[in-house]
Amino acid sequence: MTNVETTDGLDTVERAVKTADEAQPYAELGLKTDEYERIHEILKRRPTQAELAMYSIMWSEHCSYKSSRVHLRKFAEKNPSSPHMLAGIGENAGVIAVSDELAVSFKVESHNHPSFVEPHQGAATGVGGIVRDILAMGARPVAIMDPLRFGAADHPDTARVLPGVVEGISHYGNCLGLPNIGGEVVFDPCYQGNPLVNALCVGVLPTKRLQNMAASGVGNVVVLLGAKTGRDGIGGVSVLASATFDEDAAESRPSVQVGDPFTEKLLIESCLELFDAGLVTGVQDLGGAGLTCALSETAAAAKLGMHVDLERVPLREASMEPHEVLASESQERMLLIVEPRVLPEVLEVARKWGVLATAIGEVTDSGRLVIDWHGETVVDCPPASLADEGPVYERPMREPADAALVAVDRAETLPRPATGDELRATVLRLLGSPNLCDRHWVTEQYDHLVRGNTVLAQPEDAGVLRLDENTGMGIAISTDGNGRYAKLDPYTGAQLALAEAYRNVAVTGATPIAVTDCLNFGSPEDPEVMWQFARAVEGLAEGCSQLGIPVTGGNVSFYNQTGMEAIHPTPVVGVLGVLDDVNRRVGMGLGTDGDILIQLGA
Amino acid sequence: MARVVVDVMLKPEILDPQGEAVVNALPRLGVAGVSGVRIGKRIELEFSDDLDEATVLERANEAADKLLANPVIETYTLRVETPHAVNAESA
């Protein structure tokens, strides 16, 4: 099929060579001049529109970790070596062996900004995204958790954001059949314009089902599985709209993604069936950067090449242009690499589950990612230049100007209740605080029972899941974080978050074995924020090293700030522990009449 | 009694998972030839009698704008409906 309207004026590689001097809106796409020049060096010509879109996405803070990378290395450096770690930082999610046969994958991620714009869909697609990360490791997702931060409880905007976020998490998680086994709800005015919606997913896999993202095996087929591709979340690249689009059309390009948990559920079941049947060579979820990220990462990981016929991608809107297809953040999609001989079986499993599956390309030995659109090449680049060789910055750092002030305000100097009445007033104030109130209104909207393995959930300190019905073996997970502590001292604050999650897991009777973290900060371009970030990472890395448990993965969320006002630095830490027998777990309530209470520790 | 009908639909470029599910189901019930389904809301607002049409429309518009539709993903249209003639609507 040739579509004259779209091929007309198509910015092909051939055209890019001929029109070397054509001005391109790289700055609007968030690329710096030197970054744009580097793209020229890599390609030895100007990028096509589609390539420009891809580099701008992959080299963004969100995908390239350009500001955080130098600091995150500390995790790997300090991590205690663990024979149980089957996959770690650099993979979609960490994987830890918990027995000879079973492994657990878990990770926490943020969906902060989208949840402010459209709370329900933002939070829902946040859950969907982290679930696909876990699925991509070969694990069956078995539970979720949701650490949340909102502005002041009585602020009108909180009344808009909080119910929407909770409803989004509730709807998506419940509809996927994933028990919600914990989370946090914290109110603080610093999150007013930047609520934090972090979502953690944990999955279980037989060790031998561990999957790999590499698009290996020349001649293997690249299959796109799941929902059709629409103009979801392509707001960022809309400056590339060709002249065939009028202004109205450009305006109507949504930056909001709508989730379809039903499709995600079918995607999970079909992927697991494919993994179990051994039909999958490589797999990658489509997340924030859509096909751009999945194609370049899978190709780069195999150090081979890939050829894609992009017009084969099933579209929701026929008029989409190649850069839009590449940038689309449509949800509920996975990329599979399969051998040609098993393709019919793969398509059959997808059909059985009612999931769309389309062969869109193949693995080549060219070392290049080549993408055609109706027979004309619109992308031809080294995949690693997109996936692994993005810019890395050593951003300037400076201790916050108010650090001294903050430090002076010590606990000892604060007024304390001296009389019984004052004490009473203090207790009443504490009890009246939204941060200590009952979380029932939130948690009763979450299914914690589905799948029938939840041993502890809200309001317990940690969620506990049974993994093996015969032996009773299970896991415990807790997420914690305290932005106020981290604001006072990011290094210690991060360690306190770790210590709290660690204790919460330990008190259930579990042995903590691994860590994931979501680092929510303001703008990395602010040296004070960057300092907070670096200190938090150091603190966390050092803390993990002392406790002897590795960081297995996580996520960085920068730019949580309104104008000059950044949120409190908020590292959220998730700790995973193992219980030999969940029948022996310890809950948090008092036992029976006459039990003795003992205080341990400081 | 004046009635205003507010139709709220997802913007055309926004995914409508509900509509997708229905479109896929219809052939199974033997209904062929449906190429697309979009599902939105039909909201009927009843106003007290003493308000004139202009006021009623204005208030309905305000209600739609503030509460009934989510401008990030939805659009709405509204019209006064003649009572007792549900099937003969006009703008």
Next chain:
Amino acid sequence: MARVVVDVMLKPEILDPQGEAVVNALPRLGVAGVSGVRIGKRIELEFSDDLDEATVLERANEAADKLLANPVIETYTLRVETPHAVNAESA
């Protein structure tokens, strides 16, 4: 392309908690004078071009009858919609 709009509303005797909630919320948003709200569905069915109006209506009716509305709690009306004239509907 022929489009049929199916409006599905809860029967009057069935409680509509969403409608109730909207009625109660409107005064707080400063919208006065709304005495009742009912929230139903507006379902747009797109048919392929080659079908004539009678066929399209018949199929839409079948879809509504079998699937789109539940006769225990809902009623429906349907109409063919003239394209490009969303606000000028007639039966």
Next chain:
Amino acid sequence: MSARIGVVTFPGSLDDVDTHRAIARAGGTPVPLWHDDSALRGVAAIVLPGGFSYGDYLRCGAIARFSAVMETIVEVAAEGMPILGICNGFQVLCESHLLPGALVRNKHRRYRIGHQPLAMSNDSAWTSGYESGQRAVIPVKHGEGCYVADEATLDELESSGRVVARYLDGNPNGSMRDIAGIRNAAGNVVGMMPHPEHAIDPLTGSSSDGLTIFSSVLKQLGVGTR
């Protein structure tokens, strides 16, 4: 050999895994049935489990009703095979007109989960193991569990003893006459919003009060009702 009890998996079914476990725990043999396959694989009873079949889009249970397996289920239900619909399964049974009435959005408009006290009746294939009026604590978790029917239907259900479970100590969804579950006239088809499959072990649920649902039907099948 223990009785084979089918558990239907629709696209979007979720509590099917739990239902398998509950049947096995009660001493039966759970048999997976697939929505798209009308074969019943020699089962003697069938459970339609909870979940969000077809995403609960349009109306809960509306699309699932048109699956291949439901056609057969409607037939065997008429012949007296015990059929249980839990939550979404209840919604499917109502949409299929195997049970009267409908389940609409909770009065408070939210999905809510809780450990719900119920009064059970004992005259159906699935509840015969309870004492009449026995109190059982079984979880509810749904957004659309408010049972509605016209007055005549409600009166008929009550007068013929077809309300098999009623909410105690507070109605979680606004259902008419506190109805949590009903049966058909013959007593073989039962629908209930509460999830007995989540009340089979105090370790992972509120109680083991739900196990009686599954043991009831096994006992009935054991004495050769069918």
